[in-house]
Amino acid sequence: MDLENLTVEELEKLSKDAAAAALKKRERQKKDMRAQIEATVKAAGFHLDDIFYEMRGHEMRPTVMAHYRDPDNPENTWTGQGRRPKWLVAALAGERELEDFKIQH
Numbered sequence: 001m002d003l004e005n006l007t008v009e010e011l012e013k014l015s016k017d018a019a020a021a022a023l024k025k026r027e028r029q030k031k032d033m034r035a036q037i038e039a040t041v042k043a044a045g046f047h048l049d050d051i052f053y054e055m056r057g058h059e060m061r062p063t064v065m066a067h068y069r070d071p072d073n074p075e076n077t078w079t080g081q082g083r084r085p086k087w088l089v090a091a092l093a094g095e096r097e098l099e100d101f102k103i104q105h
Contacts, residue, residue: 016071023074068101077103 003011041051066077068088076087078101084092092098 019071019074026075065105067103068098069103070101 006014038048041048064079064081067080068078070076070087070091073087076085078085078088088098088101091101
């Protein structure tokens with residue numbers, strides 16, 4: 001693919017599409033990895049909680065879904081709770097608004 005012949009808009013769309021595809025692939029890899037780990041643990045006669053209890057602490061907290069994502073780096077997310085991450089603070093210091101980073105669930 002010759003990137004030099006693409007317009008700025010086409011390059012931005014390509015970048016956004018590539019980031020979304022990478023994120024989707026990363027999530028699929030995590031699901032596959034979890035399934036492999038669960039199968040290994042189950043084959044040994046254990047449950048994941050038996051193995052990872054100490055790592056998680058004694059209280060189990062529910063996982064909170066991310067509500068905001070950095071379009072420039074899809075691995076940067078924020079749940080909307082607690083202090084705003086540095087990437088979001090920096091982005092909001094420019095011309096962008098919080099709604100620009102909202103994840104459509």
